[in-house]
Amino acid sequence: MTVAVELIINQLKQVLLEEQVSTNETVRQLHGKDESHHAMSLPDIVVFPRSTADVSAILKVAHAHRVPVVPFGVGSSLEGNAIPIANGISIDFSEMNAILEVRPEDLLVKVQPGVTRSQLNKELKKHGLQFTVDPGADATLGGMAATNASGTTAVRYGVMRDQVRDLEVVLADGSVIHTGNLAAKSSSGYHLNGLFVGSEGTLGCFTELTLKVYGIPEFVTAGRAVFNTVGDAVSSVTALLQTGISVGRVELVDEASIQQANIYNDTVFSDKPTLFLEFHGNEAGMHADIAFATEIFEDFHCLSVEFEHDNAGRNKLWEARHSLAYAYMHAHPGKKLMSTDVCVPISMLAETILYAREQLNTVGLAGGIVGHVGDGNFHALLMLNPDDAEEQAKADRFNEHIVQYALLRGGTCTGEHGVGIGKMRYQATEHGSSLAVMKSIKIALDPLNIMNPGKIFSL
Template sequence: MQVSISDAINQLLEVLEQDQITTNETVRQLHAKDESHHEPVLPDVVVYPRSTLDVQNILKIANEFKIPVVPFGVGSSLEGNVIPVNKGISIDFSLMNSILEIRPDDLLVKVQPGVTRLQLNKELKKYGLQFTVDPGADATIGGMTATNASGTTAVCYGVMRDQVRDLEVVLADGTIMHTGNLAVKSSSGYNLNGLFVGSEGTLGCFTEITLRVFGIPEFVTAGRALFDTIDSAVQAVTAIRQAGIQIGRVELVDEASVRQANIYNDTNYEEKPTIFLEFHGNQSGMAEDVSFTKDIFEEYGCTNFAFETDTASRNKLWEVRHSIAYAFIHGFPGKKMMTTDVCVPISKLAEAIRFARSQIEVTSLVGGIVGHVGDGNFHALVMYNPQSDEEKLSATKFNENIVNFALKNGGTCTGEHGVGIGKAKYQQTEHGNSLEVMKAIKKLFDPNNILNPGKIFIS
């Protein structure tokens, strides 16, 4: 352990309690990785702040000794976002997990970063409210804010950046600042909310997050629509979007993914390109939307359209959708999963998915495709043997091909997982001269480069 780390720990012990600091190897191992395929790296020390003041003191000490600091939620990120590639301090926000204020009349809630999505919704339900961003995992609000997470409900309610009204942020030198206010809209100054959401801990550490929330819909119904081809499924979804139908969720699952989900969940869904969808609203208006959707889907060759109206069946449907990654992981023990996360203009989505499927066939690796088809974001999943250089190279090349296709067609290398380690090499191609502006902003906020170094920017 470096002398500077030892000195820093001694100073940390002066401002934190003994039980807030650990160098235990097992704990460090838990903070060395996320759910991605990237190689773990152990931090030198893990600290557990309980307050904004604790975070301020941690960052002041880290900045003084020029020690890297990496914010950590629950480790559910998928691009190595929380892996401490330069070691240093992992700040675990699990003790900062309080819901600070619920303002039902303003449709706002203020939370600490360690609050999880399910924890928040359980409390909001008492007020007839819900937090809508649903990435599948029970991620922390801090982590979701850091990566600009989205998920299955983004087509209706928007992504994380659309929900954040204000952030309390501790900068690298310990300065505490706010990025917004409680107003619905503002034309005052630069949009710092938009800058910090998605910054992946490279500009500061979030200590309070004020979010927009929504009323729970009066009625919800979900269903599955089967098609003969992915093209027809995507075209059908595009048509209902163009028709102005209010859709709560609309997800594509290809045949291979349905097959794996059936094995994992003990279901017997027909193995065809499937659209999982959900409608939110009042019962009479929803009946019209459902009827209209059926008519449109039939025009595009929908072979079966089944709805689930009771809560248990509806929850099972989305449990199946959210379990697909785990279905592949458990179905192929000893293998790792590589997940792509591109987003393209909706007009290019069918072509992009078709290209991804062809590339899976070329690699001879096992894989499937799922996607938030309503907003052009999809994930191609491939399983590879980490002990095989050939399979690892094949999976890496597959990922590169998917990303390059997206970038050439006006898309992005990551729709919701963030840049982290895996997508840093595509930033110059995607952003061009804008990348230099981003680097200058990073330098301004973090001149000593202590905040999650090695992420987003390669150099």
């Protein structure tokens, strides 16, 4: 431990309790990685704030000494977003996990950043309400806002950015701002909510979030539509979306991924390209939507459509979909997960997925494709041996090909995982001259570059 680090620890212990500051090796290791294949890098110090005032005090110390600061939720990020690559202080928000206020009449909830998605939904259920963003992992809401997470329900309810009504943010110098208000819409001043959501800790630390919630729909039905080819499955979704039918979820799981799901979950789903579906609404309207959707699937040579009308069947179906990343990890012990994350205009989705499948076969890595096909976002899940440089290089080349393919078609290199470390190399190509605008905003708000430095872009 260097003298500088010792000095900072002493200063932190003056503003926090002894037990809120850790340099324990195991604790540092837990904060040096996420769920991705990216290399571990340890923070020098891990702190556990219990209030906005704590976070502000931590930032003031860091700012005075120009020490890097990285916010940390549960470490479920997939692009190294929370890895402290420049060391410094990891701020763990697990002790700021209170649900501060539920406002059923306003369909709003105010939470601290360490609250997890499932914790929030458990509380909301008492009020007949739900929080709709569902990235699979039981991430914290602070982390989900930082990466603009989304997942299976974005096709109906939108992404994390669409749910954020207000953030309390501690800026690099320790000052505290609010980015919004409680009104459903506003044309007052610049849209700071949108700017801070997805900024991956590079502009400030979130200490409170006010989020939109929704009534639990009267009727929900989930189902599976099985197709002969991925092309047919995706094309049927494009046709479905154009009709304006309100789909709750629509997910593609390819052949290889169905096989993994069956092994991991002990299910017996037919191992063909499958759409996992959900419809919501009033009973009459939902049945009309399902009947219309079934007709469209049949136009695309669907082999079977089956719906689950009870909760147990529905939960089993979505559990199989959501555990897919873990199913792959389980089947490949010792290997690490790499997930591509491009999102393309819907009209380009079928050809992009076919291209990805073809490239996956060519490169010869184990993996499958799953996707939020209603949004044009899909993931190729690859399992890598982290010590095999050749395998890593192959996977990087594969990722590169998919990203370039997507960018040429008006897409983005990351639909929901964020840039972190893994997508930095594509930022110049994707954003062109607007990258300079982003950098000028970063410099204006964090001139010392202490907030999660070296993420999204280099200055």
